Amino acid sequence: MTRAVLSIGSNMGDRLELLRGVVAGFGARVRAISPVYSTAPWGGVKQDDFLNAVLVVEDPAYDCHAWLAHGQRLEQAAGRERTVRWGARTLDVDIVTCAEPVAGGSRSCRSADPVLTLPHPRAHERAFVLIPWLDVEPAAVLDVAGIEYPVRDLLAKLAAGEIAGVRRTGHTLTSAGAAP
Template sequence: MSRVVLSIGSNLGDRLAHLRGVIEALRPGLLAVSSVYSTPPWGGVPQQDYLNAVLVAQDPNLEPSDWLRLGQELEQAADRVREVRWGARTLDVDIVWAGQRRRDGEVPCRSADPVLTLPHPQAHRRAFVLVPWLEVEPEAVLEVTAGAPQSLRDLLAALDATEIEGVRRTDFTLGWPV
């Protein structure tokens, strides 16, 4: 059994429709979907605000590389163009965390592969990931350093207050659960 935490975001076109497309594609395996948040862009490239959400999904047949492929297919279906790092995009699907269920419990996947680094190497620095993830999994932990899991609350508390304040919950819904 494979379980993932995905961060989804959009700041071009019909932002809400792009996020809803991810929900529809993953609906059979969805375990949780956060509220939709409006967030300032991250990375220093001038652009409009994003709509962001976090979802938790599982599928017994998917490995982390399969989740990556699926996320990239969803981005392509939304006409995602990769021109500028951290630039504007119709859809961004990031694997924040992945785990495998084993007899002795769930084991986080770790990967230093540049194609798929797990956990996501910047997740602990991004309020737009931590705030919605905390909403759907209040007891979640993230291993920023191997063997040293930290609660999402502690990671969020370490961020600059202005970054956290920039993550604003909206009234938009993603149509889950239905």
């Protein structure tokens, strides 16, 4: 079973509904959904705060590039324009890590392809990725430069201000009775 951890975010338009659209867009592939967090923008471009969450998704028919293509289709449907690096966006769907089956378990995919760099090269620096990921996978590990670290340890290395800037909201990405 190919599995991916996705970081999703929005800071334009109806942010919550755009994130809910990602959950609906991945449908039955969604295995876990983190709570929704409000976070200041990252990267120095003046813009509104983001709503962020993490999804864990699985599908035996998907490889890492299929997860990317699916996420990009959802971004395009939401009107995403890639004009300013780290700028405001209607929707951002990033693959944090992707694992593919191997005999006796799974292995984390590595890719230096500029179109799909895996694991995500800056995920370990971003509290808005690590905090919601820990909500859905408390024992999560992330490969950083070829070494696997517990996500909890990576989060502990971040500045207190970075961590404090990730604020849990009361929002959810599913309605009562909806799966998952």
